[in-house]
Amino acid sequence: MRAWRVNELGHPTTALNLEDIPSPEPAAGEVRIRVEATTVNFADILVCQGIYQDRPGVPLTPGTESCGIIQAAGPGVDLAIGTRVAGMTNMKHGGFAEEALVKAATALVMPDDLEAADATVLYSTFQTAHVGLFHRCNLEVGDWVVILGASSGVGAAAVQLASARGARVIATAGGEAKRAHCQTLGAEITVDSTGDGAADELYEAAMQATDGAGVNVAFDPVGGPLGDVTRRLMTFEGRLVVIGFTSGSIPSYPANHVLVKNYTVHGMAWAEYAARRRSVIETAHVDLLDLFRQGRIRTDVETIALDALPEALAALEARTVTGRLALVP
Incomplete structure (x- = not known):
């Protein structure tokens, strides 16, 4: 072969x-x-x-x-x-x-x-997004969610799943074409992730959209400066899930900041669920096939x-x- x-x-x-x-x-x-x-x-x-x-x-x-x-x-x-x-x-x-x-x-x-x-x-991309958003972060209808790298595979999957659940999506992507693509997937607000001021722009856009309250959920496969700003965007009892570090830079989440703002940082290595809690991925599998057949995700x-x-x-x-x-x- x-x-x-x-x-x-x-x-x-x-x-x-x-x-x-x-x-x-x-x-x-x-x-x-x-x-x-x-x-x-x-x-x-x-x-x-x-x-x-x-x-x-x-x-x-x-x-x-x-x-x-x-x-x-x-x-x-x-x-x-x-x-x-x-x-x-x-x-x-x-x-x-x-x-x-x-x-x-x-x-x-x-x-x-x-x-x-x-x-x-x-199997791979949508499973990661599904388990991260719903099992780890308990994303609910009406929640505000920031999704980094939203034009990428797992980011695009997260945008669609969050939108299908009735959440309100703030997405980051590089350039106008990718931002427009995110809007077709269900993003309500998009932010250009290129340029030195991207992290500040994301912070301002999210705080304006939420009237200063911050977001309920952050989905981060990117890390770097954008990943760092997601912790500052957490509202009371917010949930932040770490998916990866495609930027090559790993952000930190100081314990005193987590304490004062009352938010939770989750890790999400999907393969561990296959090994340790298969029922989680089986539930996601059924839901994903249903959503795909209904045309609600692509x-x-x-x-x-x-x-x-x-x-x-x-x-x-x-x-x-x-x-x-x-x-x-």
């Missing part, structure tokens, strides 16, 4: 090699799938460089979230051969290939009539061929991508 391999850690433009390798054999708790689609994430760039939190060691095939048909199963797996699933790969034999190894504990059965690219985005996913992966990762790194990318081998 063909697979993108990293034999020496480095930037994807030099580290990735398209090779023919044998089909991987699933270990206990794993299944091998024929890959139908794999999401292309910023995390994949970090995996190639060896600076992601999971470091499986080289050689490896990146691609963390895939949809496909089970071809083989390791010991201790109840899923049947031929079942269509989406799940987290084992990071050693990831989804940027014709076949991948998926951790069975993370797998969710996907309907046969759902496009594979849609399935991967609903994936905005663009598909790419296996050969086009390096260019896709470069576009992702340059932040020229709106929505999601999925590799279809």
Whole structure:
């Protein structure tokens, strides 16, 4: 089978090699799938460089979230051969290939009539947004929510889910085109995230919209100066969920500030729910499929061929991508 391999850690433009390798054999708790689609994430760039939190060691095939048909199963797996699933790969034999190894504990059965690219985005991106907003932050109708990086995959998913729930969305995005895109997703107010004054502009816009009260929820996959300002925007009993740090800068939340303002900071590593509290992701799965079939959320996913992966990762790194990318081998 063909697979993108990293034999020496480095930037994807030099580290990735398209090779023919044998089909991987699933270990206990794993299944091998024929890959139908794999999401292309910023995390994949970090995996190639060896600076992601999971470091499986080289050689490896990146691609963390895939949809496909089970071809083989390791010991201790109840899923049947031929079942269509989406799940987290084992990071050693990831989804940027014709076949991948998926951790069975993370797998969710996907309907046969759902496009594979849609399935991967609903599985990964929308699951993260759903669990972060509703399970961690208990977002309610009428709440004000700030969503950073709102034109990105997880940010765009969060905008749609918050809007569908009846919350009022303040979104940040880079440039007029991406801000306009956020409005089509349901954002009520948008703020340009580019420029040195973006954090101040976000603060002023949010405080004006809420008559100085601050926001109920903040959803932060970005970090940096914008992430830092979200804590200042918290209203009484506000909820802030940390999703990631695509800016490369990790904000701090001083304990005295948390105490005085009476807000809560939540972490949200979705894979931990698959391992520790599967009922949370199963509930989200049912809700997401219903919302998608009703047309209340959309994936905005663009598909790419296996050969086009390096260019896709470069576009992702340059932040020229709106929505999601999925590799279809």
